[in-house]
Amino acid sequence: MSRNDWEVVIGLEVHAQLTTASKIFSGASTAFGAEPNRQACAVDLALPGVLPVLNRGAVERAIRFGLAIDAKIAPRSVFARKNYFYPDLPKGYQISQFELPVVSGGSITIRVGEGDKAYEKSVQLTRAHLEEDAGKSLHEDFHGMSGIDLNRAGTPLLEIVSEPDMRSSAEAVAYARSLHALVRWIEICDGNMQEGSFRCDANVSVRKPGAPLGTRREIKNLNSFRFLQQAIEYEIQWQIDTLEDGGRIQQATVLFDPESGETRVMRTKEDAHDYRYFPDPDLLPVEISPNWIARVRTEMPELPQSMKRRFIENFGLSAYDATTLTASREIANFYQATVDAAGSELAKPCANWVMGELAGRANKADIDLNAVPITPAQLAGLVRRIGDNTISNNIARKVFEAMWNGEGGDGANAADRIIDAQGLRQVTDSGAIESLIDQVLAANQKSVEEFRAGKEKAFNALVGQAMKASRGQANPTQVNEILKRKLSE
Amino acid sequence: MINASLTELRAALDARKISSVELAQLFLQRIERLNPTINAFITVDPALALANAREADARIARGEAGPLTGIPLAHKDLFCTEGMLTTCGSKMLANFVSPYDAHVVSQLKAAGAVLLGKTNMDEFAMGSSNENSHFGPVANPWDLTRVPGGSSGGSAAAVAARMVPIATGTDTGGSIRQPAAMCGITGIKPTYGAVSRYGMVAYASSLDQGGAFGRSAEDCALLLNGMVGLDEKDSTSFPGPSADESGLPVPSKDLGDLCRDLNKPLTGLRIGLPAEFFGPGMADDVRASIEAALEIYRSLGAQTVEVSLPNAQLAIPAYYVIAPAEASSNLSRFDGVRYGHRAAAYGDLDDMYRKSRAEGFGAEVKRRILVGTYVLSHGYYDAYYLQAQKLRRLIAEDFQRAFTACDVIAGPVSPTTAWGIGEKTADPVQMYLSDIYTIAVNLAGLPGLSHPCGFGNGTLPVGLQLIGDYFSEARLLNTAHRFQQVTDWHVRHPSMAA
Incomplete structure (x- = not known):
């Protein structure tokens, strides 16, 4: 038998760190990179007698997310305690949500593959709930002991749980990327995966087509799309090999080792914790009124799906171009502003320039689109001169490079000044x-x-x-x- | 002077008949003399007390004194005090010094009250006799062989023995009202949320409530005035906003000046007597004192009406599910990692947890952690915890129904007067049953007050409990105060306070 005889089933749990300035239940800062334990106040240290107070900014971000995926926002949401002992969990419980999460349902459309083989698919979400992050245990440099850094303790997280809707590692990665783009788009998470702002857990199982769901294993804490892909691929093959060798899959939590490219068991179901969830008596239920939701809705930016549709319908872009230009809010906003300045009849060349020269040059320089030294107005000025045959595409690249290096000055006339100064006007005589x-x-x-x-x-x-x-x-x-x-x- | 009321002390301080320093010295000397016998205090800090008293004197001299400025005070040893031990009566925190003040502590500090020390208590407030303290039992000042009640036994005994005029306490299932009754003083547990729990080490968060001990209702009112009010660091404290985001009203109320109604006549007051509180469980000597007190209330113009709390007998089982459940989680932070007791020798991490907690906690605390862990466990949660929460709602509804027919409810605080030290320690369930009349009030979140109303068998104080509807503290204090205007039970004192 081969891999084709098996159906892969994947669900993702993503922990997105929210962009609030202070923690979810205390006033301490959430900034990354401070000296250990310098951003942990009495509440984060779980000193005797301290109490949590909910940061409504975290709830508001969860509402934003719910609206962005067209989910149900709970009118009344409850925080619960998840009890377990670990040195970097100072209270001996994590404040999370269990029975009444802020967000339930909703879906995200993903685009998988490239060229002719590309297809779109809708992934359903189960829920998204708020919780606090734990601290960090540092096992190096302490001579056989462990160091505890509680700076991260209490950082707000949105745990986003998908249905087991994905059927390949490519779909899982496409979903994770779409989700990553979305949380950054609506500005609830900075998406910095290296700093752990966006972490994925993947639940993977395999079955014969039409059979009931197989036993799943959960791969914990994947902090890059590449690792996500590699870990799932390894896990799929391991499960298929195990089953085809007559073995059984045991429900387990596993860790991915990027060095070996393998997953290994962290704990099995037998030693799984009983978390003894119960509603946290220190926190009142959160009432989310229709007024609150309505206000958050008015503050939402236009969402990528809507922008994409508009680019295709109004600007005549291909689905591929429209997808690329709505991959992040920065590129979408840059593109929109460029078209606004150049005129919609130049929407297609604007798309080529933003996706091509501009994105490429930014990538080469390793800077974000919102930090490039060229403004949409300047780029529009350049595209206009190609459109009216003042310069050819080849010359335009020269002008672009000069503009990138600060020549031509500010504003829409930058391209004109460079063309005149260097005598680049196209010869049509x-x-x-x-x-x-x-x-x-x-x-x-x-x-x-x-x-x-x-x-x-x-x-x-x-x-x-x-x-x-x-x-x-x-x-x-x-x-x-x-x-x-x-x-x- | 040691028997003077707060109002008299205030007048004496303001008239410079005595200084705050002299007053502090007077009580510190009594503590020094009596504490070896009574063991009411775990920590006494004379140097700090005298420094604070000097500041209070300066404030009085500037004419900036408030009602509590210069008045000596003691805190139950679970209110966190910056720079002073906060032990919770436990070996676990025997060396713990909090880096911050509890809200109540900072409020009373700001009011100019002079903190003399921290009082003994049942470990983590779990107990009804103050015998569960790592620092030894507290003796009842009326009979040194008997318990003072608990868990705030140290505060109650200290006030009864005139070691301090007023003291704070906490009440999760009766821990203010019951020791107040057994020590012959007045104690009030306000509506849940009236006093901030920030800095009050948690036992059972949804039941814990700070309150006041004094020798009279008036003294309690003055102290409680300095304790209540919204604290943004406690999400369950009130008064919060009167309406939520969508404009729905939120039950919340500013309690106002709790002294304002003290002298209001009781004419027409309807006192509800729940049949369930007057059943066969109550000892005869307690019953006699309660009946006599009700007669006095009637003579003051109040009328007594019969009411029913049909689910009240379910309070103890419900309480002994909910309180241990919350406690098992609240006490998880005492793990030996960051502060508190850590075993001297251990193997791996789990062994460190196990040994540190086994050594740091006493038997009753362990018992409740085990029960709480059990009732929250997978497969048992619905049968125990959810069921207990349903009972809790039924009990609260009983009270609401009763308050349609009466203004306050009256009954005993405890079925018996103080029992002998060691008498009930072998049988925890017998001990739990002694809280039969107080626990329902915590489950419902209502205010309750205990005031002295006689002596059982001639020598041991009996307390009468008054229970009010939410936010009715001023009414409860008024009721007790009028009673105390025509009786002298509250001014009687044990022989050592002569």
Whole structure:
């Protein structure tokens, strides 16, 4: 039997750290990277007598998320204690939500694969609930002892749980990426995976098509899309191999080791905790009124799905381009602003420039789109000059590079100033182009003879020479036409 | 002076007949003399007390004194006090010094009250006799062979023995009212949420409530005035906003000045007598004192009406599910990792937890942690915890029904007067049953007050319990105060206070 005989079932649990300035139940800062235990107040340290007070900003972010995925927002939501002992869990319980989470249901549309094989799919969400993060145990540098850093303790998390709707590691990664883009889009999470702001747990099982769900194993704490993909791939193969060898899958929590590329068991169901959930008597139930939801709704930015639809319908973009241009709020906003400045008839070339030169250059420089040295107005000024044939695409790249380096000054006229200063205006005077071509033909008799002998490639060489002679400024269409005419004379 | 009321002390301080320093010295000397016998205090800090008294004198001299400025005070040893031990009567916290003040502590500090020390208590407030203290039992000042009640036994005994004029306490199932009754003083547990729990080490969060001990209702009113009020650090404290985000009214109320109604006549007051509180469980000497007190109330113009609390007998089982459940979770933080007792020698992490907690907690605390862990466990939660919460609602509804027919409810505080030290320690259930009349009040979150109303068998104090509807503290204090205007039970004192 082969892998094709098995159906893979994956569900994801994502912990997204929320962007509140202070913690979910205390006033301590949530900023990353402070000296150990410098951002842990009495409440975070769980000193005797302290009490939690809910940060409503965290609830508001959960509401935002619920609205973004068209989920149900609970009118009354309850915090519960999840009890277990661990040194980096100072109270001996984590305040989380159990029976009444803020968000339930909802869905996210994902796009999987590329080119002709690409397809869209809707992933259903089970719930999203608020909880506090634990601290960190540091096992190095303490000579056989462990250090405890409680800076992270009490940081607000939104735990986002999907239905087991994904059928491959590619779908799981596409879902995680969409979710990652969405939480950043609605500004509830900074998405910094290296700092642990967005962590994935994957529940993986396999079954024969049509059979009931197989026993799942949960891969914990995957903090990059690559690890998510690798871990799931390894786990799928391991489960299939185990079953085909006549073994059984035991429900377990496993960890992925990026070094070996393997998963290994952390604990099995037998030693799973009994968390003894019960409503936290220190916190009142959160009442989420229709008014509150309505206010949050008015503060929501336009969502990627809606923007994507608009780009396709109003700007005539392909589904692929529209997806790329709504992959993050930065690129979408940059694109929208560029089109606004250039005019919607230039929407397509604007898309090419934003996705191509701009995104590529930003990537090369390793900076975010909202930090690039070029404004949408400047880029629109450049695209307009291509549109009205002032410059060719090739020259435009030169202008772009100059603009990136700060030449041309601010505003929409930056491109014009660079074009004028460097004399890059396209030559469209056919008399001038004709005399230029005469010189090229005279100097390249060999190529002319080759062309006449039937060697088509020689024509391209002559075009190249002509463009070179004009320092790229001759209108390429005209060069082609005139050259063709002269050679056939 | 040691028998003077707060009003008299205030007048003496303001008239410079005595200084706050002299007053503190007077009571510190009594503590020094009596504490070896009574063991009411775990910590006494004379230097700090005298420094605070000097500040109070300066404040009085500036004419900036409030009602409590310069008045000596003691805190139950579960209110966190910055720079002073907060032990909760436990070996677990025997060396714990809090880096912050409880809300109640900082409020009373700001009011200028002079803290003399911290009082003994049942470990983590779990107990009805103050015998569960790592620091030894407290003796009842009326009979040193008997218990003072619990869990705030140290505070009650200290006030009864005139070691301090007023003291704070907490009441989770009767821990203010019952020791007040057994020590012949007045104690009030206000509506749940009236006093901030911030800095009050938690036993059972949904039941715990801070309150006041004094020798009279008036003294309690003055102390409680300094304790109540909204604290944003406690989400369950009130008065919060009067309406939620969608405009729905939220039950919340500013209690106002609790002294304002003290002298209101009791004419027409309807006192409800629940049949369930006057059954066969009550000892004859207690019953006689209660009946006599009710006669006095009637002579003051009140009328007594019969009411029913049909689910009251379910209070003890419900309480002994809910309170241990919350306690098992609340006490998880005492793990030996960051503060408190850690075993001297241990193997791995689990062994450190096990040994530290086995050594740090006493038997009753362990018993309740075990019960609480059990009732919250998978498969038992619905049968125990959810069921207990349903009973809790029924009990609260009983009270609401009763309050349609009466203004306050009256009954005994405890079925018996103080029992002998060691008498009930072998049988925890017998001990639990002694809280039969007080626990329902906590489950419902209502205010309750205990005032002296006689002596059983001639020598041991009997307390009468008054229970009011939510936010009716002023009414309860008024009722007790009028009683105390025509009786002298509250001014009687044990021989050592002569």
